[in-house]
Amino acid sequence: MPTLLDHLQKAVQGRSPLIYLYSPEENRLLDGVRALADTFPEALPVYVWSCVQGFSGLGSAGDTKAPVDALRAVLASDTRGIFVMRDLHPFLSEPDVIRALRECYYAFREDPDRMVVVMAPELVMPESLKKEIYLIEVLPPGDDQILAEILRVRESYGVAAFAEDVLDEMVLACKGMTVAEIGHVLHRISRTDLSVKDDILEEIFSEKEMIVKKSGYLEFTPPRWDIDGVGGMDNLKDWLRKRQAVFSRDAVASGVPIPKGLLLMGISGCGKSLGVKIISSLWNVPLFRLDMNLVFSGLYGSPEAAFHSALSTLEAVSPAILWIDEIENGLGMEEDKITIASHIFSAFLTWMQEKPPLVFVAATANRIHALPAEIIRKGRFDQVFFADLPNKKEREEIIRIHLQRNGGDPEDYDVEMLGLLMEDWNGAEIEQAIVSARVDAYSEGRSMVQKDVTRSSSLIVPLSTTMEDQIKGIRSWAFTRATPASKYGSKARTR
């Protein structure tokens, strides 16, 4: 990847005397400009301007706080040098500022020793300067720079703060952050004496969470769900376990293909959302849920722009998992959203094809008939799983998990009997029966027992009864299009 200095040198080689550096990382940009100045046979002086302080060190130029006065002073002086204009972007709608920049361009075009560099955290490009300005979008720091920053902070604490074996993972976790953001989180980690790898990575993810929160429509989902808290779905779990190390720095460097994404479709309450939530803790990669309702709300500009910006934010903080829950609502074909949604949908498909490798997409879908065929086509997602109602063995696993979660010891219960009572129930219904049994027992001031669960079970009418036909429809649709999430198959499944 070309460095900032490479980009700047290209501009100089092409005799572009007007450069726009676009990034929030002012210090990093200034370092780059100074490095460029040093590459000249006789180092060029660097003069830095801001509207608060004017130009520093530019001789008897007088008060140069106003941008036009500053540029006039640059034009009038015969000093060689790089003239850096910090945060000039708000002034780029003023005709005299635009004219002054154009005059600098024509005056310095044949003079390789003088150039003006506009530095801004936002991109404001007046139509009339497009041809003259050489634009450099400075991407977040690369691996080497991240590692250098980590080592710099580590040294400043004088102790072996972050152990060698954590460094690689830290570099990967810090990707997409600015040097300043990396600095903040590392100081926090050093001050709080975090030394366990997972704690360190969690702290870095929490910094990323803040970055993403500023976008408004991406929601960080903490890595709180453990793979052991999911009953059944062994095919899905095996698939995820096999790819556990793929987002590590070693794997990325070795060029092993990185999975693009996963689509989990199936019957309501069968653990689709849960299946996505466990990926984050298993892979140690932060998970962000894209709230499509907010994207469509208009609160963040047009849905297309908001969607595009959500994808770019995520690219910037990758490695990351993008979770699109109920993709058929967001990207699909709801009546009133049809036109916008179809635009967004095609943008999404293109993005999926060319997306940065370190963003993994985890999508879930209920109304799978609504899914356009293109989304399931091979090559978009690595795997399409179908989550069916759990079979006997899986139901028992789920019952054990929820008994334990509610303070019970599965050994004290006849789990097999409960499993028979809950035939054709989904995981959410099993959970609901156990939770209400616990509440009933609590209200009577005692611990939950088998009788409470059998009683609460009798009050639940499962989805498999109320929606029998829909479930059949979903199954036969999924039969040829998806791999069962469960390894054992259920007697209820059509094959």
Ligand SMILES: Nc1ncnc2c1ncn2[C@@H]1O[C@H](COP(=O)(O)OP(=O)(O)OP(=O)(O)O)[C@@H](O)[C@H]1O
């Ligand atoms: N296989 C499972 N193991 C353990 N718990 C489960 C399982 N499936 C579902 N549950 C419980 O049911 C709850 C609801 O499941 P989840 O939200 O993942 O279902 P879903 O398939 O996404 O449903 P929906 O289509 O309604 O969004 C989970 O939070 C979990 O507590």
Ligand SMILES: [Mg+2]
């Ligand atoms: Mg769900």
